[in-house]
Amino acid sequence: MNDSASLLIKNTFATLFTFIFLGLAAAILISLIVNISTAILNGSDIMGMFLNSINTGVIGLAVFELALVINKEYVNNTPDKKEDDAITVLRRTMPRFIGMVCVALSLEGLIMVIKYSQLDLAGNLYYPVAIITSTAFLLTALGLFLHLTRKPN
Incomplete structure (x- = not known):
């Protein structure tokens, strides 16, 4: 082709x-x-x-x-x-999308904390804490990716 x-x-x-x-x-x-x-x-x-x-x-x-x-x-x-360099394309597009996903996940976790607190369901707080922790790991992984793939000056 x-x-x-x-x-x-x-x-x-x-x-x-x-x-x-x-x-x-x-x-x-x-x-x-x-x-x-x-x-x-x-x-x-x-x-x-x-x-x-x-x-x-x-x-x-x-x-x-x-x-x-x-x-x-x-x-x-x-x-x-x-753009032939896949890493350059990923460095340009991933932060925007991953950042938006992190915002969505952290808001979901915070909303779940508020809901469970209002309904006195403190035993279910493991789920939102897991979501917020996973979001922190995702954001950290994005930062590590951006750090490791930066072009030397």
Whole structure:
């Protein structure tokens, strides 16, 4: 297969995945708005509704960020602009996405701590602590990766 055909296939699939993830992010945002509206109109627990809304919003933002990364790295990446060094590409894209995942995980852990504290379920605090600890390890691993793959000056 020649370079122009493989570039066309790569751009087509990258564009397709970009639109899929943008659509998912939009669907998550619409779901968030509907859930907030429904909870307010029904007079539901406002604190619980906002905690769930934070989770949903952060997940939507992570999906949107993934669509942006796919679009930036793969769509219209012509051979003269092509980046052959995989480590350079990873160093450019991973911190944004991993950072967003870490934000989502740490918020999830903190929200679980708040929920379990309000419901007097202190015995279940192992789960949010495990999530927050795992997030710290993920962030540390990202920092180590960035440190070990930096270009010497």
